[in-house]
Amino acid sequence: MTNIDKSEENKELKRQLKKAQSKIDKMSSEIESLKTKNKALAAEGKKKQQKLILSSLTEKEREIVELLFPDIDTKR
Numbered sequence: 001m002t003n004i005d006k007s008e009e010n011k012e013l014k015r016q017l018k019k020a021q022s023k024i025d026k027m028s029s030e031i032e033s034l035k036t037k038n039k040a041l042a043a044e045g046k047k048k049q050q051k052l053i054l055s056s057l058t059e060k061e062r063e064i065v066e067l068l069f070p071d072i073d074t075k076r
Helices: 003-055 059-068
Strands: none
Touching: none
C-alpha cells in the first residue's frame, strides 16, 4: 500500500468518524429531550395519582392529611 493509498484511506476514515460523531451527537440530544419529557410525564402522573387518592379520603382522613401536609390541597 502506497502513501497515497494510506492518505486516501485516512481521509475516508476521518469522514466516517465525523459522520458517526454527528449521529452520536444527534442521538445524545434526542436522549436528553426524552429524559425531559419523561420527567414531565412522571410529575403529571404523580399529580393525577395524588388527586385520585385525595378524592377517596373521608373527611376525617382529609383533616389528618391537611395537618400533616399543609402544602397539599385536599379540597375536591
